[in-house]
Amino acid sequence: xxxxxxxxxxxxxxxxxxxxxxxxxxxxxxxxxxxxxxxxxxxxxxxxxxxxxxxxxxxxxxxxxxxxxxxxxxxxxxxxxxxxxxxxxxxxxxxxxxxxxxxxxxxxxxxxxxxxxxxxxxxxxxxxxxxxxxxxxxxxxxxxxxxxxxxxxxxxxxxxx
Numbered sequence: 690x691x692x693x694x695x696x697x698x699x700x701x702x703x704x705x706x707x708x709x710x711x712x713x714x715x716x717x718x719x720x721x722x723x724x725x726x727x728x729x730x731x732x733x734x735x736x737x738x739x740x741x742x743x744x745x746x747x748x749x750x751x752x753x754x755x756x757x758x759x760x761x762x763x764x765x766x767x768x769x770x771x772x773x774x775x776x777x778x779x780x781x782x783x784x785x786x787x788x789x790x791x792x793x794x795x796x797x798x799x800x801x802x803x804x805x806x807x808x809x810x811x812x813x814x815x816x817x818x819x820x821x822x823x824x825x826x827x828x829x830x831x832x833x834x835x836x837x838x839x840x841x842x843x844x845x846x847x848x849x850x
Contacts, residue, residue, distance in 0.1 A: 708818050712802065716825055720798045723832075727791035734784035737775045744768040744775075794832045801825055 706714070748768050751761050758764065779785065805812040805821045812820055 711818075711822065712805075716798060716802050719825075719829060720795050720802070723791045723795035723798065727788050727795060730784045730788035730791060733782070734779065734788055737779045737784065741772050741775045744771045790832070790835065794828060797828050798825065801828065 745768075748765055751758055751765050751768075754761065801821065801824050804810075805817065808817070811817075811824075814820070
């Protein structure tokens with residue numbers, strides 16, 4: 690069965706998505722989505738890491754100053770908590786891994802799109818559009834499978850009785 694948004698009327702005719710519709714509505718949409726998600730994850734990852742680094746750098750300074758800093762031990766303890774929380778949040782939401790995976794998927798989609806638009810192998814035959822659809826949907830499906838496996842592999846919180 691050919692790829693397409695099936696639209697049927699009373700005569701049971703099916704309208705297929707055209708190449709330009711597919712490129713715009715599916716490929717460009719997915720490229721934009723993965724690119725935006727990648728940027729979002731990159732910003733979050735880097736922000737958390739900067740907070741961790743700055744907090745970790747301040748602790749030895751405050752420790753060295755000792756009693757000269759008012760509430761120094763409280764500040765040091767708070768910075769330790771900040772480091773623990775930012776590390777846990779980064780691990781929980783997997784910003785670094787998602788940033789890399791989303792960027793890779795976006796770039797792979799762009800690569801396929803430009804190969805297709807250039808009409809080079811594997812898109813130089815009569816079934817080039819079908820090949821494009823299969824390869825693009827394969828990339829998206831692979832990304833979805835990776836995401837599903839990542840979610841399933843996350844440890845479940847323990848329920849205390």
